[in-house]
Amino acid sequence: MIRDFALADFGFLLMAARWTVLLSLAAALGGGVLGLAIAVLRIVPVAPLNWFAIGYINLIQGTPLLGQLFVLFFGLPLFGLSVDAWTAAVVALSLYSSAFLGEIWRGSLQAVPQRQWEAGAALGLTYRQRFSHVVLPQAVRISVAPTVGFLVQIVKNTSLTALIGFVELTRASQIMTAATFAPLTVYLAAAAIYFVLCFSLSWASQVLERRLHVAR
Amino acid sequence: MDYSFKFAALWRYRDEIVEGVLLTLQLSLATMALGLVIGLAFAVMRKAPAAWMRAIARGYVEAIRNTPLLVQLFIVFYGLPSVGIRLPANEAALIALAVNLGAYSAEIFRAGIESVRVSQVEAGRSLGLTAGQTFFHVVLFQAMKAIYPAMASQFILLMLATSIVSSIGATELFHQAAFIESRTYRSFEAYALITVVYLGLTLVFRAFFSTVYWAVFVRRPAR
Numbered sequence: 001m002i003r004d005f006a007l008a009d010f011g012f013l014l015m016a017a018r019w020t021v022l023l024s025l026a027a028a029l030g031g032g033v034l035g036l037a038i039a040v041l042r043i044v045p046v047a048p049l050n051w052f053a054i055g056y057i058n059l060i061q062g063t064p065l066l067g068q069l070f071v072l073f074f075g076l077p078l079f080g081l082s083v084d085a086w087t088a089a090v091v092a093l094s095l096y097s098s099a100f101l102g103e104i105w106r107g108s109l110q111a112v113p114q115r116q117w118e119a120g121a122a123l124g125l126t127y128r129q130r131f132s133h134v135v136l137p138q139a140v141r142i143s144v145a146p147t148v149g150f151l152v153q154i155v156k157n158t159s160l161t162a163l164i165g166f167v168e169l170t171r172a173s174q175i176m177t178a179a180t181f182a183p184l185t186v187y188l189a190a191a192a193i194y195f196v197l198c199f200s201l202s203w204a205s206q207v208l209e210r211r212l213h214v215a216r
Numbered sequence: 217m218d219y220s221f222k223f224a225a226l227w228r229y230r231d232e233i234v235e236g237v238l239l240t241l242q243l244s245l246a247t248m249a250l251g252l253v254i255g256l257a258f259a260v261m262r263k264a265p266a267a268w269m270r271a272i273a274r275g276y277v278e279a280i281r282n283t284p285l286l287v288q289l290f291i292v293f294y295g296l297p298s299v300g301i302r303l304p305a306n307e308a309a310l311i312a313l314a315v316n317l318g319a320y321s322a323e324i325f326r327a328g329i330e331s332v333r334v335s336q337v338e339a340g341r342s343l344g345l346t347a348g349q350t351f352f353h354v355v356l357f358q359a360m361k362a363i364y365p366a367m368a369s370q371f372i373l374l375m376l377a378t379s380i381v382s383s384i385g386a387t388e389l390f391h392q393a394a395f396i397e398s399r400t401y402r403s404f405e406a407y408a409l410i411t412v413v414y415l416g417l418t419l420v421f422r423a424f425f426s427t428v429y430w431a432v433f434v435r436r437p438a439r
Binding site: 185 | 376
């Protein structure tokens with residue numbers, strides 16, 4: 001069945017793009033929770049926990065996401081967990097994102113000048129008060145722009161899940177190519193949809209960076 | 217769990233793995249060389265006096281950085297034949313990777329050039345250096361020092377990203393994993409092993425890049 005690429009086909013791609021968005025959100029959420037844990041493990045004054053976090057970050061950042069996807073897709077079932085492409089995709093992207101988000105957030109926490117801790121101590125605040133009322137709010141401001149910037153990477157990386165058979169935008173484009181035999185049009189259309197998603201995030205990241213750094 | 221891991225079954229494919237490592241290194245190095253040239257050209261265009269040149273450079277950087285490499289690869293390999301450009305998988309892979317790296321390195325170059333303070337140029341000129349001497353002896357060295365760490369991590373990300381080109385059948389390390397899987401039916405072992413090999417490559421790259429940084433920018437006296 002070979003037919004021309006029509007407006008309805010673009011609608012099909014848009015429908016598939018919903019899965020790209022959903023997968024990105026799931027990965028951002030999962031990666032965010034895990035990343036927070038990694039950032040904390042990385043900075044608490046307990047050496048073995050630091051080593052664990054450093055090892056984890058090196059393992060994730062030092063291997064290709066595609067490898068992580070395949071290892072989880074084929075590996076999790078060996079431990080008796082039934083894994084469909086969606087689960088493998090969410091788990092792999094969450095683990096991947098957590099290593100990068102963890103580092104972004106650790107960097108943001110450490111970017112708050114040491115003086116701020118000292119000032120808090122001079123005012124008689126406890127460690128927890130200094131952390132949650134003095135350092136954390138400033139660290140959050142610093143981290144917002146790079147965090148939103150990393151969401152672009154997550155959206156783009158969801159495309160790799162097409163290779164384990166998860167039907168998101170890229171996989172839908174492959175399917176559509178087989179039906180219409182118009183690969184250039186289909187992939188350019190897919191690229192355009194990715195561009196709209198990612199460019200909005202990039203733009204938001206730049207605006208936030210300008211707005212949140214006014215005080216510094 | 218009643219699965220018995222058989223990593224030993226992969227030992228007879230060691231030659232294929234070594235070959236894959238060499239192919240990945242070859243592809244990564246070729247992409248770096250090509251990507252640096254493209255990146256430098258577009259970084260210079262970003263500073264061009266003509267507005268349309270700046271617009272083209274900005275458009276290129278934004279288009280590439282806001283779309284997935286996999287889709288870019290599909291456009292080059294599956295899409296371009298529609299307009300009469302037919303490329304073998306390995307060449308399509310190299311072109312897609314280099315065009316992708318070019319956009320990222322253009323941004324790194326731009327940041328590096330902007331990081332050198334105007335006062336440094338003025339200082340160079342007031343010491344009697346020509347504009348060319350100031351660029352080569354004052355600006356270039358400092359810009360390179362500023363660029364180097366970002367470029368090094370971009371290169372490592374690129375080396376890991378080359379695994380993606382296995383999806384169009386280009387021959388490199390990840391492609392070998394698929395080959396071993398097809399021969400042994402040991403999917404998990406094959407992909408786990410290859411992923412660990414990538415980790416080894418990353419560590420070697422990191423060690424190499426930090427040695428070069430130390431030798432070039434740290435050891436020798438400030439210029």
